[in-house]
Amino acid sequence: MFKNIVFILFLSFIFISCEKNKYVRTYRLPKKSMKSVQPEVQGNSEFSISWKKPRDWIEVEGHSMRLASFNAPHSKGIGDVSITTFGGSSGGIGPNVNRWLGQIGLEAMSDSDISSISIQKVGLLGKYSYFRLINNADETTAILASIFQLESRTVFVKLSSTLMGLKEIESDFILFCNSIRQAN
Amino acid sequence: MIILVFFGTIAQKDIGLYESQMRYFSSYYFFIGGLIPLPGGRLILLIMTINLAASLFNKNLWKIKKTGIIIVHLGGLLLLLGGGVTAMFSSEGNMVIAEGETSNHVDDYFDMELAFVNTSRNDSLEYTVFDSPLLKDGNSIEYENLGIQIDIISHIENVRIESRISPAESIYKGFLKEFVLLPKNPEKEATQNRPGIVIKLSGLSSEEDGVYGIFLGQRTPDTFKINENLFFTEFRRKRTYLPFSINLLDFEKVMHPGTNVAKSYSSEVNLVENSIPRRILIQMNEPLRYQNYTFYQASFIDGLDKETTVLATVKNYGRLFPYVSSIIMSIGLLIHLLMSLPAMLKKRK
Numbered sequence: 001m002f003k004n005i006v007f008i009l010f011l012s013f014i015f016i017s018c019e020k021n022k023y024v025r026t027y028r029l030p031k032k033s034m035k036s037v038q039p040e041v042q043g044n045s046e047f048s049i050s051w052k053k054p055r056d057w058i059e060v061e062g063h064s065m066r067l068a069s070f071n072a073p074h075s076k077g078i079g080d081v082s083i084t085t086f087g088g089s090s091g092g093i094g095p096n097v098n099r100w101l102g103q104i105g106l107e108a109m110s111d112s113d114i115s116s117i118s119i120q121k122v123g124l125l126g127k128y129s130y131f132r133l134i135n136n137a138d139e140t141t142a143i144l145a146s147i148f149q150l151e152s153r154t155v156f157v158k159l160s161s162t163l164m165g166l167k168e169i170e171s172d173f174i175l176f177c178n179s180i181r182q183a184n
Numbered sequence: 185m186i187i188l189v190f191f192g193t194i195a196q197k198d199i200g201l202y203e204s205q206m207r208y209f210s211s212y213y214f215f216i217g218g219l220i221p222l223p224g225g226r227l228i229l230l231i232m233t234i235n236l237a238a239s240l241f242n243k244n245l246w247k248i249k250k251t252g253i254i255i256v257h258l259g260g261l262l263l264l265l266g267g268g269v270t271a272m273f274s275s276e277g278n279m280v281i282a283e284g285e286t287s288n289h290v291d292d293y294f295d296m297e298l299a300f301v302n303t304s305r306n307d308s309l310e311y312t313v314f315d316s317p318l319l320k321d322g323n324s325i326e327y328e329n330l331g332i333q334i335d336i337i338s339h340i341e342n343v344r345i346e347s348r349i350s351p352a353e354s355i356y357k358g359f360l361k362e363f364v365l366l367p368k369n370p371e372k373e374a375t376q377n378r379p380g381i382v383i384k385l386s387g388l389s390s391e392e393d394g395v396y397g398i399f400l401g402q403r404t405p406d407t408f409k410i411n412e413n414l415f416f417t418e419f420r421r422k423r424t425y426l427p428f429s430i431n432l433l434d435f436e437k438v439m440h441p442g443t444n445v446a447k448s449y450s451s452e453v454n455l456v457e458n459s460i461p462r463r464i465l466i467q468m469n470e471p472l473r474y475q476n477y478t479f480y481q482a483s484f485i486d487g488l489d490k491e492t493t494v495l496a497t498v499k500n501y502g503r504l505f506p507y508v509s510s511i512i513m514s515i516g517l518l519i520h521l522l523m524s525l526p527a528m529l530k531k532r533k
Contacts, residue, residue, distance in 0.1 A: 020226065022315075023314060023315035023317050023318045024313070024315070024318070024327065025311075025312075025313045025315075026304070026310065026312045026313070026329070027310075027311050027313075027425075028308040028309065028310050028311070028313065029308060029309050029311065030307065030308055030309075031303075031305070031306075031307055031308055031309055035404050040343075053404075054403035054404045055403050055404070055405075056456075057403075086346055118443075121362075147375050151533065170347075171347075171362075171363055172403050172404055174347075174362050174363075175359065175362065175404040176404065178361075178362065179404070
């Protein structure tokens, strides 16, 4: 009797041990596009940057001033993401933020008010100022923007979308901004 | 059984169909008001099966005149066994295919898996996938093939993502440097939840060892290196690969006039096996049945430039049991009727 019990316990132990491997599988699949995890490079000979874009963003032809443009889908439409870069300070943070505030129907702000709404973040390209521009009276357009003030150049990354879309895309946008780095 | 159906049906209103099914019908027991234990659907059906099987050992049953009754009992037993096979081995999920694209996998509705994807091979992606039983809070997985240890810090049924208000500690990596994953009340329909998982990875490098957060539908995956190979992680619905693929040629929908309500929709697909395509139309109430899988036209997603079909996919080895057992029981009843008929007629005379 005792022998039988030991035998059953031994068998149970073997089966329990086998169980764990059952839950781990490995397999290979042919590679499709891996753009989402591999940096893409854009720019010219003097300044080029690379980034890691969210996998469902689609790079599209944009305005000639833009370094790159993306369609960023959300559940009710698409957001427009742009990267632009200019030599020097390009007017500084204040005028650019006020221009965007005007685009969403808000009054211009003073430099001190702008610095109070700016959030300082650090990405691979360096420190940048991050803005969340929302007009609560008009939810059809809202803007997220990041401004990288480099030594001799400024990089602007901007997302325009509905307020709801902006909330959905915001985490992707911040990670996208963080992933931007100098390529040369 | 009546009590079970009563509570299960009432509960659907508050906790949704899936949770109700799990709590009352796919369980062995449940508590009313958190106090009174009652047997769940599985236990009741198990007892019924044992009871029915035990009745076959009744010596009084094994007589020629009770042949019909024996056959009815066997049919009933087969029906219950079929229910068991369905409960244990069937799987449900959906297949999402955009027009012009091909898919060969089904995503489970509820089960999740954590995938580590090695992108460093030239021609293929190598997936190492950990199933949900390993992804329980506090579980530690030492996976020697990759030389890493994965500690499950929390597996969250439904997450909400919040930006950090202060800089993260250095132990947090990737996505968690900027955001936190917080638990959110589960949605009424479980498929609406966005599950997430927080894991601690050890064995990468001193810079990359740390805590990572991954959630369903994450569009920017965290990347890290294991033995100089670039990996990314995915927390996704459990994926089952099929021995064939389905290519969506065209999706058509007809709306009720003047509304956004679909009247009917259909998917024209190529079922491709061994590079041989076969054109099939899947539409509402006309599913595609192939190799134990059934593909129902369930839903669709309107896209910017193309439409996407959603096929509810069921794999059920027990699909034929109800049909076969119903035939057996009907034959049993017929035999019993025919054998009882002379005696009944004699009585009447």
